[in-house]
Amino acid sequence: MKFTQTEKKQLMIYVIIAYGITYALGLLMWYGYGKGIDLSAFPNAQMLYPAAGVMMAYLITRKDDKKLPKAFYIFFVVLTAVMIFCAAASVLFPVNIDIMGAPFSQWMLLLQYAMMGGSIVFWILLLASGKEKRRAYGLNSNQWNTSVLMILLFIGLYLLRFVIASALGGQLSEFGKIMVNPNTWIMFFTVLINFFTVVVAFFGEEYGWRYYLQPLFQKRFGLKGGVILLGCVWAVWHLPIDFFYYTTPDMGLAALVSQFITCITLGLFMAYAYMKTQNIWVPVIIHFLNNNMAVVFSGTYSADVLQNQQIHWGEIPVALVLNLLIFGWVIFLKPFKENNNLQ
Numbered sequence: 001m002k003f004t005q006t007e008k009k010q011l012m013i014y015v016i017i018a019y020g021i022t023y024a025l026g027l028l029m030w031y032g033y034g035k036g037i038d039l040s041a042f043p044n045a046q047m048l049y050p051a052a053g054v055m056m057a058y059l060i061t062r063k064d065d066k067k068l069p070k071a072f073y074i075f076f077v078v079l080t081a082v083m084i085f086c087a088a089a090s091v092l093f094p095v096n097i098d099i100m101g102a103p104f105s106q107w108m109l110l111l112q113y114a115m116m117g118g119s120i121v122f123w124i125l126l127l128a129s130g131k132e133k134r135r136a137y138g139l140n141s142n143q144w145n146t147s148v149l150m151i152l153l154f155i156g157l158y159l160l161r162f163v164i165a166s167a168l169g170g171q172l173s174e175f176g177k178i179m180v181n182p183n184t185w186i187m188f189f190t191v192l193i194n195f196f197t198v199v200v201a202f203f204g205e206e207y208g209w210r211y212y213l214q215p216l217f218q219k220r221f222g223l224k225g226g227v228i229l230l231g232c233v234w235a236v237w238h239l240p241i242d243f244f245y246y247t248t249p250d251m252g253l254a255a256l257v258s259q260f261i262t263c264i265t266l267g268l269f270m271a272y273a274y275m276k277t278q279n280i281w282v283p284v285i286i287h288f289l290n291n292n293m294a295v296v297f298s299g300t301y302s303a304d305v306l307q308n309q310q311i312h313w314g315e316i317p318v319a320l321v322l323n324l325l326i327f328g329w330v331i332f333l334k335p336f337k338e339n340n341n342l343q
Helices: 005-034 041-046 049-061 070-092 106-128 130-138 144-168 172-180 182-221 222-236 239-246 249-275 281-297 311-327 328-332
Strands: 098-101 104-105
Touching: 005 041, 005 049, 005 070, 005 182, 005 222, 005 239, 041 070, 041 098, 041 106, 041 239, 049 098, 049 182, 070 106, 098 106, 098 281, 106 182, 130 182, 144 172, 144 249, 144 281, 144 311, 172 182, 172 249, 172 281, 182 222, 182 249, 182 281, 239 249, 239 311, 249 311, 311 328
Parallel strands: none
Antiparallel strands: 098 104
């Protein structure tokens, strides 16, 4: 089924914002990396672009729709603009402040304040928009019994992958020590509470990928093909932070290939969870857990573990097989049968 003219216009607006801004700021990341500037603000800001792209597309093409949650959308777009400004300023006008004896970007600190304050306003405006508007634009919560099961299943699969990877790397005993360390579980529950103050970032991605782009791609390319294609475009979107944040440029290509594996396989599971529940908050929570459990169960209890990772080509085949076995199997389940109607 082909895209309508309106869908093409919406998709063009989405791509300009979600990808155009990402790659434009990617040039600033390249410049900042060469100058040795802290780039931590960029991935935080980038997470908001997909949702901002959807919202701008709807604000432009559906401005007369009375069910459009305009106040909520406009606030999120403005917040995204603030985050973009902080990210760009962190390279163009770098200012470091001393926090506990270590240098810390003043712009990153301002961005974190914007994210926390923005998350509070986010919840207020979301509730104030009313059930009818939330339902019309995929912001409502559905089927929480199934939703909780999906989230618990993800946690179980994530930990199983961690156990297998630890065993393959000869680190199983170290992982066991992390699991019995009380600090691990204190940090885990602290992270869960923190969800409410950073929600804009994870909603920012999932409202763009799962709510908007997944049904659009599945309509055009099929239930399976649409999700696999979505995983590919999601991976390509990560390119600047793969090269200049998650790893170093010399490992950037290997990181990008690894990103394809993660985005396709994890994307299959998140698509399955969303198709089962039609509850956008399920992939939002799963995405949040995926990013933060790596911090907790690595034993470092610091987000620094995500930066400057060592990714080697020899690790990629194992990662492919492991991720396919842990997450990819869902493609054979009922929601992906092509005779099912998309809701």
